[in-house]
Amino acid sequence: FKPSPITPTYNDYVIFEGISVDESGKQYYLDVNVAYKQACLNAIEYLKKFGYSGAQAYSILGTAPVQGHISGVVDVPNACATLWLPTQIFDFDINPSAAGPIKHLDGSIDMPISYDLK
Known part of the structure; x- marks a missing residue:
């Protein structure tokens, strides 16, 4: 594919950090x-505090x-990764x-969800 010739310009981000330790506390x-x-x-989890559902927040990060x-x-044993989310894409201050x-939404907008089969 060919990307758009118009590049969006964002200059304000909320940055989220993660290290190589999973939800149960196991270190990788x-x-x-x-x-x-x-x-x-x-x-x-942060977006859910504004009223988004988990599926809505996941969709935002995917789009x-x-x-x-x-x-x-370099900080053995942990790796560190960050996700930069532009604040200008929201209609309210995040x-x-x-x-x-401040909760702005109630998370009630229906979204199609396909749960993984186990």
Whole structure:
């Protein structure tokens, strides 16, 4: 495919960090895949505080012009990855504040969800 000749320009981001330790606390030696997954999960949990459902937050990360960075693989045993989410794509302020996130949505918009079969 050929990308658009128009490049979106964003200059303000909320950045989420993840390290190579999974949700259960298991450490994965310098595993950037686990680190990036944790950064994504941190972003999803943060967006849920504004009223998005988990599926909505996941969809935002899958369609928004996010930036993913491998931020460090020198801090043995942890790898660090970050996900940069542009704030200008939202109709309300998602920046962290002393008051905490303000819920703007109720997460009630229907989204098709296909649960993994086990």
